Amino acid sequence: MFRFLHWYLLFLIPILIYMFFQKRGTKSIGFSSITLLKEAGMKKTIKHKIGRYLILAGIILLVVALARPQSGKELRNIKKEGIDIVVALDVSGSMKSIDFEPNRLSVAKDTISRFIEGRKVDRISLVIFSGTAYTKIPLTLDHNILKETLASTSTEDVNRDGTAIGMGISVGINRLKKSKSKSKVIILVTDGENNAGKINPKTASKLAKDMGIKIYTVGVGSDITKVPVGKDFFGQVRYQTYRGGLDEELLKQIATATQGEYFRAKDSNALEEIFDRIDQLEKTEFDVNNYFEYRELAFGFIKLGLLLILVGIFLEKYLFLKIP
Structure with a gap:
C-alpha cells in the first residue's frame, strides 16, 4: 500500500510548472552585437534549457518529499489461545x-x-x-x-x-x-x-x-x-x-x-x-488484528531532488553559455 501523508502539498506541483513556463523578463549583459558569438559556433539550442528543466524536476521531487510518501504492508497480530x-x-x-x-x-x-x-x-x-x-x-x-x-x-x-x-x-x-x-x-x-x-x-x-x-x-x-x-x-x-x-x-x-x-x-x-x-x-482460538506498517520514502526523493538541482545549476551557470 502506498500513500502520501500530506497529500495536499502535491497541489504545489502544477503551480510550480505554471510559473516555470511563464515568460518573464530577464537581465542579461549588454552586447552591441552577438554576431561574433554565433560565428564562433555558440548557438542557442535545446541543451541550454536542460539545466532549467533539471532544477524544476529537483524542486518537484522536494515537494513530493514534503508530502511524506510512504509504502506500507499489511501485518497481522495473532493471539493464540491454546x-x-x-x-x-x-x-x-x-x-x-x-x-x-x-x-x-x-x-x-x-x-x-x-x-x-x-x-x-x-x-x-x-x-x-x-x-x-x-x-x-x-x-x-x-x-x-x-x-x-x-x-x-x-x-x-x-x-x-x-x-x-x-x-x-x-x-x-x-x-x-x-x-x-x-x-x-x-x-x-x-x-x-x-x-x-x-x-x-x-x-x-x-x-x-x-x-x-x-x-x-x-x-x-x-x-x-x-x-x-x-x-x-x-x-x-x-x-x-x-x-x-x-x-x-x-x-x-x-x-x-x-x-x-x-x-x-x-x-x-x-x-x-x-x-x-x-x-x-x-x-485453538485465534484473535487476529490487521494493521499496516509504513516505511518513509521521503529521504530518497530529497537526495535525488538535491542532486538534480545541483546538476541543473552547474549546467545552467557554468557549462552552457546562455545566448540572448
Missing part, C-alpha cells in the same frame, strides 16, 4: 491384542503422536494407567520430548495388573487443576473395563465436570481380543483369545457427564478418524 490437553492412555496387557496391526497399543501411540503434531500451541500431558495410574509427562509445549516419551511407552511401564479408569481420570484432573486455560480436555483411550484402582470412574467424571474439564472417551479394539501369552515347545507364539472386555456404557456415561463424546475404534483407520474428529472439535 488448549490444555491430557492424553490418558491405557497400557494394560490387553492393549497388546493383535486385532490391530501390530497391536492396539502401537497403533494408539502412532495415532496420538500424529495428533500431537497438529496441536502446536497446546500444552499436552501424557498419563498412563493400568492397575494404577501416573503422569509420564506433565503439561508441556515441548512436543518433541512428549512424542519421544510416548514412543517408548509400553505395557511394562505400570507394574500393577488391571484397568483403573477412575485412576487415569483422577491423575489427568490433577494435571489440569491449576490450568488457567479456557478449555481443558482429557482424552481417555482404553480397551477395557474398570476393575482396579481406589477411585470410581463416575466419581472422577463428576469431579472433572465440576472443574470444567471435558472428557473424550475412546474405546479401542474389535469384539475379539487376542493377546500373546508366551511360546509353545516349538517356539510358536501362543495367544489367549476372548470376546468383549470393553465397558462401552461406562465410557459413554463418562463422556456425557462432562459434555464430551464417546468414540469406538474397531480398527486403526477408525482410530485415526476419531482423533481427526477430536482435533476438529477442540479448535
Whole structure:
C-alpha cells in the first residue's frame, strides 16, 4: 500500500510548472552585437534549457518529499489461545491384542503422536494407567520430548495388573487443576473395563465436570481380543483369545457427564478418524488484528531532488553559455 501523508502539498506541483513556463523578463549583459558569438559556433539550442528543466524536476521531487510518501504492508497480530490437553492412555496387557496391526497399543501411540503434531500451541500431558495410574509427562509445549516419551511407552511401564479408569481420570484432573486455560480436555483411550484402582470412574467424571474439564472417551479394539501369552515347545507364539472386555456404557456415561463424546475404534483407520474428529472439535482460538506498517520514502526523493538541482545549476551557470 502506498500513500502520501500530506497529500495536499502535491497541489504545489502544477503551480510550480505554471510559473516555470511563464515568460518573464530577464537581465542579461549588454552586447552591441552577438554576431561574433554565433560565428564562433555558440548557438542557442535545446541543451541550454536542460539545466532549467533539471532544477524544476529537483524542486518537484522536494515537494513530493514534503508530502511524506510512504509504502506500507499489511501485518497481522495473532493471539493464540491454546488448549490444555491430557492424553490418558491405557497400557494394560490387553492393549497388546493383535486385532490391530501390530497391536492396539502401537497403533494408539502412532495415532496420538500424529495428533500431537497438529496441536502446536497446546500444552499436552501424557498419563498412563493400568492397575494404577501416573503422569509420564506433565503439561508441556515441548512436543518433541512428549512424542519421544510416548514412543517408548509400553505395557511394562505400570507394574500393577488391571484397568483403573477412575485412576487415569483422577491423575489427568490433577494435571489440569491449576490450568488457567479456557478449555481443558482429557482424552481417555482404553480397551477395557474398570476393575482396579481406589477411585470410581463416575466419581472422577463428576469431579472433572465440576472443574470444567471435558472428557473424550475412546474405546479401542474389535469384539475379539487376542493377546500373546508366551511360546509353545516349538517356539510358536501362543495367544489367549476372548470376546468383549470393553465397558462401552461406562465410557459413554463418562463422556456425557462432562459434555464430551464417546468414540469406538474397531480398527486403526477408525482410530485415526476419531482423533481427526477430536482435533476438529477442540479448535485453538485465534484473535487476529490487521494493521499496516509504513516505511518513509521521503529521504530518497530529497537526495535525488538535491542532486538534480545541483546538476541543473552547474549546467545552467557554468557549462552552457546562455545566448540572448
